[in-house]
Amino acid sequence: MKISFVILNYNREKELLITIAKTLDLMAGRSDYEIIVVDNASSDQSVASVSTTFPQVSLIQRSKNNGIAGWNDGFAVANGEYMVVLDDDSNIVSGLDKAIAVLDDDPKIGILALNVTGGAFPTDYLIHMEDNIDFIGCGAIIRKTLFDKIGGFAEWLFIYTHEWEYAIRCLDAGYRIRYFANCFVDHRTSVINRSSRRLKVFSVRNEMAIVYKFFDKKDRTKYVARVYLNNLKGVYRLGLRSLPWYFQALTEFFKLRKQLVHTPVRPEVQDFYSKSCWSTRRFLKII
Numbered sequence: 141m142k143i144s145f146v147i148l149n150y151n152r153e154k155e156l157l158i159t160i161a162k163t164l165d166l167m168a169g170r171s172d173y174e175i176i177v178v179d180n181a182s183s184d185q186s187v188a189s190v191s192t193t194f195p196q197v198s199l200i201q202r203s204k205n206n207g208i209a210g211w212n213d214g215f216a217v218a219n220g221e222y223m224v225v226l227d228d229d230s231n232i233v234s235g236l237d238k239a240i241a242v243l244d245d246d247p248k249i250g251i252l253a254l255n256v257t258g259g260a261f262p263t264d265y266l267i268h269m270e271d272n273i274d275f276i277g278c279g280a281i282i283r284k285t286l287f288d289k290i291g292g293f294a295e296w297l298f299i300y301t302h303e304w305e306y307a308i309r310c311l312d313a314g315y316r317i318r319y320f321a322n323c324f325v326d327h328r329t330s331v332i333n334r335s336s337r338r339l340k341v342f343s344v345r346n347e348m349a350i351v352y353k354f355f356d357k358k359d360r361t362k363y364v365a366r367v368y369l370n371n372l373k374g375v376y377r378l379g380l381r382s383l384p385w386y387f388q389a390l391t392e393f394f395k396l397r398k399q400l401v402h403t404p405v406r407p408e409v410q411d412f413y414s415k416s417c418w419s420t421r422r423f424l425k426i427i
Contacts, residue, residue, distance in 0.1 A: 142172040144220030149228040150180040162231040176214040212292030227278035235323030250286035250315025259327035266319035273307040279325030301346040312405040344389035369423040
């Protein structure tokens with residue numbers, strides 16, 4: 141089998157049905173794919189609706205919501221050579237065959253970031269076919285052999301910035317990440333289960349934790365400080381109401397770091413990551 145679409149859902153029944161329908165339309169007439177839905181312990185009718193409306197879809201029901209790591213249940217049973225990672229509210233519009241051709245031509249590409257349009261995290265700032273650390277979990281393709289080698293998304297992050305954590309492990313394993321501008325993903329971005337506070341608290345906490353876990357001890361304090369201070373500049377955009385969010389993020393980071401096992405990556409990976417990630421760059425030429 142060539143392609144496994146792996147969709148993670150949590151309480152977005154209507155959006156999930158749209159995503160499945162659009163994916164089936166995209167792949168009409170083909171038999172080289174499968175659709176796997178992982179339901180992260182939804183309390184709505186998502187599971188019943190998928191079972192009734194799309195019995196051909198493989199459905200995995202989790203008894204507990206483990207955040208972004210729910211995708212791993214789908215990755216583990218995927219039969220495809222390539223795994224298309226989608227949110228319950230995102231779908232590929234066009235260009236999938238071109239993207240697959242890129243992966244076929246270069247076995248060292250572990251992750252192909254796609255052109256995500258709409259929503260809070262579009263990828264149009266990236267440069268076509270350039271190496272980077274950025275991909276968005278609602279629209280990317282992961283080579284199955286990469287998952288077999290390094291495992292799946294980190295459950296300890298729970299939500300947000302899991303892409304950066306996976307990217308650093310991907311690079312350390314000797315694979316590359318590239319952006320492909322000619323495969324388009326529509327991220328409809330449902331407002332269900334989303335809030336600015338949660339996004340900021342988890343993303344800032346997680347970005348600091350990634351640096352703390354994977355950077356050399358002699359460097360990580362400096363980079364953790366950069367991550368926090370660069371993120372703190374967001375107060376200008378979000379307003380003073382957001383100040384408690386950053387304090388909460390810092391508090392949650394100090395709690396989380398006690399659980400982390402230090403697993404430093406190769407120096408060249410750390411260097412590439414620190415130059416590619418906006419939050420690890422120098423803060424006001426001070427630190």
